[in-house]
Amino acid sequence: MTIPRRSWRGAGTFVAAAVVGLTGGAISAGPAAAHTPTWAVTCSEVTVDLTDYTGGVPNTVTVTVDGKDLLPTETFGREFHKKLTLPEHDEPVTVRLVVKDASGEGKYSIDKTETAEVCEKPSPTPPRPTPTEPAPSESMTPEPSATPSEKPSKSVPAVPEPSPSSPNLAETGSSSSTPVIGGAAVAVLLAGGGVMWSVRKRRTEQN
Numbered sequence: 001m002t003i004p005r006r007s008w009r010g011a012g013t014f015v016a017a018a019v020v021g022l023t024g025g026a027i028s029a030g031p032a033a034a035h036t037p038t039w040a041v042t043c044s045e046v047t048v049d050l051t052d053y054t055g056g057v058p059n060t061v062t063v064t065v066d067g068k069d070l071l072p073t074e075t076f077g078r079e080f081h082k083k084l085t086l087p088e089h090d091e092p093v094t095v096r097l098v099v100k101d102a103s104g105e106g107k108y109s110i111d112k113t114e115t116a117e118v119c120e121k122p123s124p125t126p127p128r129p130t131p132t133e134p135a136p137s138e139s140m141t142p143e144p145s146a147t148p149s150e151k152p153s154k155s156v157p158a159v160p161e162p163s164p165s166s167p168n169l170a171e172t173g174s175s176s177s178t179p180v181i182g183g184a185a186v187a188v189l190l191a192g193g194g195v196m197w198s199v200r201k202r203r204t205e206q207n
Helices: 005-034 178-206
Strands: 038-041 045-050 059-065 068-076 080-085 093-100 110-116
Touching: 038 110, 045 059, 045 068, 045 093, 059 080, 068 080
Parallel strands: none
Antiparallel strands: 038 045, 045 080, 059 068, 059 093, 093 110
């Protein structure tokens, strides 16, 4: 079976056209994908990564938070990479990224916004309990007073009473029985004197 040359030529032309179309589509899609910026917004920071822009032209990038500059307008060339810290906030804030492509018609310029939520605050650590000092034991000897008493104690130590079984000690000095003993001695002396007087009188009468 013989295939005409015109058919081969037509098929070759079709294949060539298909290859060129696919190649051109891949080439045209490459720069568009390459110029897609990467940026991320969290509760505390903003990350911006811009690649494959035209170098040698004044491309610019600006980042604002609720209309206030977080990154004032900055010029870059082929690439731009930066991480920015968000100010503290107690309610969600709006972050805006503006990129201006200075080449050609500026078709890679972008203007996007994201919301930065409020960061969760860590739970406060409970305070540590203050160690309590142990109560002093009742058996502990109290510390002596720093200031001595001004007035001496008037109490006289009690004299221990003698035990009933101990021998009687000799009494010294006068006691309550002394007058009685003195009176008895005088009576004895008077009686003795009277006896002696009566005896002498009898002897005198007999002589």
